[in-house]
Amino acid sequence: MIDWSWELLPGPERAVLRRMAVFAGGCTPGSAEAVCAGDDVAAGDVVDLLARLVDRSLVVVTDGVDGPRYRLLESVAAYGREQLSAAGELERVQVRHQEHHTGLAERAAPHLYGPDQRRRLEHLDAESGNLRAALDGAVARGAGDLALRLVTALSWYWYLRGRHREAHRALDAALTLDGDVRAIARATAWRAGFAMLVGDGTDLLARSRAAQAAYDDVDEPGQRARAEWFLAHAHLHFGDAPAGDALSASALATFRRLDDGWGIAAALSTRAKVAMFRGELAAAERAAVESLRRFVALGDRWGRLLADDVLAYHAEVTGDHATAARLHREDLRIAEDLQLWTDVSYRLSGLGRLALLSGDFAATEELHERARRLAADQGDAFAAEYAQVGLGLGARRQGDLDAAEAHLGAALAWNRRLQADYGVPYYGITLLLAELGFIAELRGDAACADALHREGVAAARAVGEPRAIALAAEGLAGAAAMAGEHERAARLLGAASAAREAVGAPLPAAERGDVDRIATAARAALGEEAFAAAFAAGAASPLEDVVRARTGRVTTAASARRGPAAVEGCSPCFPTTQATPVPRPPRPPTRRGGPRRRSGCWSSRRGPDWRRAASAGWTTRAGSSTGRSRRSSPRA
Numbered sequence: 001m002i003d004w005s006w007e008l009l010p011g012p013e014r015a016v017l018r019r020m021a022v023f024a025g026g027c028t029p030g031s032a033e034a035v036c037a038g039d040d041v042a043a044g045d046v047v048d049l050l051a052r053l054v055d056r057s058l059v060v061v062t063d064g065v066d067g068p069r070y071r072l073l074e075s076v077a078a079y080g081r082e083q084l085s086a087a088g089e090l091e092r093v094q095v096r097h098q099e100h101h102t103g104l105a106e107r108a109a110p111h112l113y114g115p116d117q118r119r120r121l122e123h124l125d126a127e128s129g130n131l132r133a134a135l136d137g138a139v140a141r142g143a144g145d146l147a148l149r150l151v152t153a154l155s156w157y158w159y160l161r162g163r164h165r166e167a168h169r170a171l172d173a174a175l176t177l178d179g180d181v182r183a184i185a186r187a188t189a190w191r192a193g194f195a196m197l198v199g200d201g202t203d204l205l206a207r208s209r210a211a212q213a214a215y216d217d218v219d220e221p222g223q224r225a226r227a228e229w230f231l232a233h234a235h236l237h238f239g240d241a242p243a244g245d246a247l248s249a250s251a252l253a254t255f256r257r258l259d260d261g262w263g264i265a266a267a268l269s270t271r272a273k274v275a276m277f278r279g280e281l282a283a284a285e286r287a288a289v290e291s292l293r294r295f296v297a298l299g300d301r302w303g304r305l306l307a308d309d310v311l312a313y314h315a316e317v318t319g320d321h322a323t324a325a326r327l328h329r330e331d332l333r334i335a336e337d338l339q340l341w342t343d344v345s346y347r348l349s350g351l352g353r354l355a356l357l358s359g360d361f362a363a364t365e366e367l368h369e370r371a372r373r374l375a376a377d378q379g380d381a382f383a384a385e386y387a388q389v390g391l392g393l394g395a396r397r398q399g400d401l402d403a404a405e406a407h408l409g410a411a412l413a414w415n416r417r418l419q420a421d422y423g424v425p426y427y428g429i430t431l432l433l434a435e436l437g438f439i440a441e442l443r444g445d446a447a448c449a450d451a452l453h454r455e456g457v458a459a460a461r462a463v464g465e466p467r468a469i470a471l472a473a474e475g476l477a478g479a480a481a482m483a484g485e486h487e488r489a490a491r492l493l494g495a496a497s498a499a500r501e502a503v504g505a506p507l508p509a510a511e512r513g514d515v516d517r518i519a520t521a522a523r524a525a526l527g528e529e530a531f532a533a534a535f536a537a538g539a540a541s542p543l544e545d546v547v548r549a550r551t552g553r554v555t556t557a558a559s560a561r562r563g564p565a566a567v568e569g570c571s572p573c574f575p576t577t578q579a580t581p582v583p584r585p586p587r588p589p590t591r592r593g594g595p596r597r598r599s600g601c602w603s604s605r606r607g608p609d610w611r612r613a614a615s616a617g618w619t620t621r622a623g624s625s626t627g628r629s630r631r632s633s634p635r636a
Contacts, residue, residue: 002075002076002079005056005058006079006083008056009056011040012040012041012045012049013049013052013053014083015036015038015040015041016032016036016041016046016049016050016053017053017058017059017072017076017080017083018080018081018083018084018087018089019035019036019038019080019084019089019093020032020036020050020059020070020072020077020080021072021076021077021078021079021080021081021083021084022035022081022084022090022093022094022097022133023035023071023072023097023129023130023133024129024130024132024133025071025126025127025128025129025130026062026064026069026070026071026072026129027069027070027071027130028064028066028067028068028069028070029046029047029050029067029068029070031100031101031104031130032046032047032050032070033046033047034096034100035093035096035097035100036093038089050070054070058072058076059071059072059076060072060073064126065119065122065123065125065126066123066126069126091141094137095137095141095143097130097133097134097137098134098137098138098143098146098150099146101127101130101131101133101134101150102134102138102146102149102150102153104127105124105131105150105153105154105157106149106153108120108123108124108153108157109153109154109156109157112156112157112160113156113262113298113300113303114262114298114299114300115298115299115300117160117299117300117301117302117338118301118337118338121157121160121161121338121339122339124154124157125161131150131154134150135147135150135151135170135173135174138150138174139173139174139176139177142177143177144174144177144178144179145179145180145183147173147174147177147179148174148175148177148179148180148183148184148186148187149183150174151167151170151171151173151174151187151190152183152186152187152190154167154170155167155171155187155190155194158170158194159194159197160302160338160340161339161340162340162341162342162343162378162380164194164197164198164380165198165200165379167190167194168191168194168195168198168200171187171190171191171194172191174187175187175188175191181217181218182218182220182223184214185211185214185215185218185220185223185224185227186223186227188210188211188214189211189212189214189215189227189230189231190227190230191207191211192204192207192208192210192211192231192234193208193211193230193231193233193234194234195207196208196234196235196237196238196422197234197237197382198381199381199382199417199418199421199422201421202420202421203423204238204421204422204423205243205422205423208231208234208235208243211227211231212227212228212231212247215227221254221257221258222254222258222260222263224254225250225251225254225255225258225260225263226251226263228247228248228250228251228254229247229248229251229255229263229266229267229270231243231247232244232245232246232247232248232251232267232270233266233270235247236270236273236274236277237382238418238422238424238426238427239277239425239426239427239428239463239465240422240424240427241274241277241278241463241464241465242464244270244273244274244277245274248267248270248271248274249271251263251267251270252264252267252268252271255267261294261297261298262298262300262303264294265291265294265295265298265300265303265307266291266303266306268287268288268290268291268294268307269287269288269291269303269306269307269310271287272284272285272286272287272288272291272307272310273310275287276310276313276314276317277427277463277464277465278464278465278466279465279466279467279502279503279504279505280503281314281317281318281503281504281505282504284310284314285311285314287310288307288308288310288311288314289307289311291303291306291307291310292304292307292308292311295307301334301337301338302338302340302343304331304334305331305334305335305340305343308327308330308331309331309346311323311327312324312327312328312331312350315327316353316354317467317505318504318505318508319506319508319509319510321354321357321358321508321510324350324354325351325354328347328350328351328354329347329351331343331347332344332347332348332351335347341374341377341378342375342378342380342383344374345371345372345374345375345378345380345383345384345386345387346371346383346386348367348368348370348371348374348387349367349368349371349383349386349387349390351363351367352364352365352366352367352368352371352387352390352394353390353393355367356390356393356394356397357508357510357511358510359510361394361397361398364390364393364394365391365394367390368387368388368390368391368394369387369391371383371386371387371390372384372387372388372391375387381414385411385414385415385428388407388410388411389407389408389411389428389431389432391403391407392404392405392406392407392408392411392435393435395407396408396435396438396439397513401439401442401443404435404439405436405439408432408435408436408439409436411428411432412429412432412433412436415428415429415432416429424462424463425458425459425462425463427459427463427465427468429456429459430456430459430460430463430465430468430471430472431468431471433452433453433455433456433459433472433475434452434453434456434471434472434474434475436452437449437450437452437453437456437475437478437479438475438478438514440452440479441475441478441479441482444482446479446482446483449475449478449479449482450476450479450480450483452475453472453473453475453476453478453479454472454476456468456471456472456475457469457472457473457476457547460472466499466500466502466503467499467500467503467505469499469543469544469547470495470496470497470499470500470543471496472547473492473493473495473496473499473543473546473547474492474493474496474514474515474518475514476492476547477489477490477492477493477496477515477518477522478514478517478518480492481518481521481522481525482521484525486521486522486525486526486531487522487526487530487534488534488549489518489521489522490519490522490523490526490530490531490534490535490538491534491535491537491538491541491546491549492538492546492547493515493518493519493522493535493538494534494535494536494537494538494539494540494546495538495539495541495542495543495546495547496515496538496543497515497535497539498538498539498540498543499543519531522534
């Protein structure tokens with residue numbers, strides 16, 4: 001049937017039909033003119049020829065983002081490729097297709113930073129098949145310069161769409177080829193940043209340093225500053241405030257010198273995140289407000305998400321939950337309108353955290369579960385982990401310790417793998433150790449709780465977050481009270497309270513559940529006067545001194561399980577073998593078919609114990625684009 005139709009076509013229609021076969025997913029009229037024109041067909045005639053082919057039912061026309069879109073049915077496309085090859089045109093038309101779509105991506109890229117953001121995102125979405133085909137073809141024929149131009153033009157698009165793994169793979173492929181040193185420097189920086197954003201591979205810090213060094217011989221200060229900013233953004237993904245601080249400070253200085261408005265706005269948001277990590281709340285708010293003002297003036301709605309994320313977290317930390325909820329709801333609408341589904345997942349989790357603080361546990365579970373499913377569908381392990389931790393937090397506060405431990409233990413295993421890949425603790429581990437320590441305390445296991453919280457202190461020190469150290473100290477107070485060391489518990493609570501006050505973030509009433517429970521136990525044992533004296537003594541002492549008061553050292557959970565204080569119920573909480581990354585977290589075990597705790601250990605009537613499975617290498621990888629630091633809790 002296709003042979004018969006082909007024989008009836010005049011030469012120009014045949015030429016256009018066979019050349020249309022190089023498109024993947026169809027094309028716009030402009031793309032058809034650029035690729036299908038040639039010596040035998042004028043560009044101005046291509047659309048008329050396509051209309052005739054539509055009338056002959058050989059080409060399908062549909063409504064696209066930018067007007068009509070033409071495509072071939074699979075059988076016609078396969079026939080067209082045969083004819084294109086027979087005509088000796090295949091390679092020449094493929095190169096024309098690759099060059100056209102590289103130019104298309106380069107023309108779209110600047111508009112992803114301003115008011116035309118949504119339309120350009122949709123335009124590139126429609127061309128995804130062609131862009132992939134163009135890159136694959138350029139790499140296959142060794143066209144390094146073209147491949148590098150294409151991946152650097154598309155990197156910000158991939159970032160906004162949450163397609164970080166696709167970006168990482170594409171940059172890897174392009175960087176196997178030779179090319180211009182400037183293009184290689186740009187692509188190397190993008191690749192190093194995406195490697196951190198997906199938690200892919202080891203020596204992530206070394207890759208970042210190599211990416212910075214690639215600019216040593218490149219005189220492009222503006223591009224270097226953009227690279228420094230993106231790398232800072234990625235380092236903060238892991239909670240590495242020192243690296244994020246140095247890189248963002250350097251980038252901001254260059255952006256100001258070059259009067260790069262977008263760069264200044266982005267770097268200010270990054271500086272705000274660094275300040276939040278350090279507990280410098282006033283500085284964080286000032287930088288985020290200025291960043292937001294600049295992004296709004298530029299018309300960059302993704303930039304608003306970036307700045308608002310810091311402001312929402314600031315409001316949450318300082319107890320202004322109404323403002324935090326308002327910002328999350330507004331930004332949820334923006335993210336949905338832009339179809340930034342990873343950002344939607346984070347906003348849902350943010351609202352879930354606020355529902356948790358208000359005691360609305362049904363909404364907590366519903367919002368976090370929606371966020372988890374959406375993140376898993378997008379293949380974003382970090383967002384999925386953030387949602388899964390929220391499910392664990394909600395389960396603990398409802399007294400379902402088994403479900404809480406399942407969610408949080410799986411997340412801890414993944415965080416340990418991230419720590420191994422990055423070289424320093426992933427900052428989310430501080431909350432997980434604290435929460436699992438509180439679970440151990442509630443189960444009556446003082447030794448396990450103490451070991452977990454002491455490891456949390458060590459991780460918090462490495463991250464450099466004052467509130468995380470205070471959280472670990474509060475956990476140590478619970479373990480001390482359970483062990484009968486009530487005076488020490490009161491001193492720890494006093495020191496933690498003073499540390500929080502010092503950074504302007506005292507615990508709001510909605511977040512005082514654990515602290516009030518521990519204080520009540522210590523006060524009952526000591527009496528009001530003795531408790532107050534010990535609490536005041538702790539508040540007047542350096543937090544580190546109070547934390548070290550008993551042993552003068554930090555005991556890790558891993559060492560605790562090997563030492564004489566280890567108990568069977570503690571050791572499964574700390575899988576040391578790294579977990580295998582998988583996008584979708586498991587459902588928590590139910591009381592009926594899941595793991596059951598007996599005599600301080602875990603056993604299971606059905607299926608493998610998740611702790612033993614995790615330590616053997618089985619677990620799910622769960623787990624920010626606004627590029628925000630991925631917070632694990634409003635408490636920490």
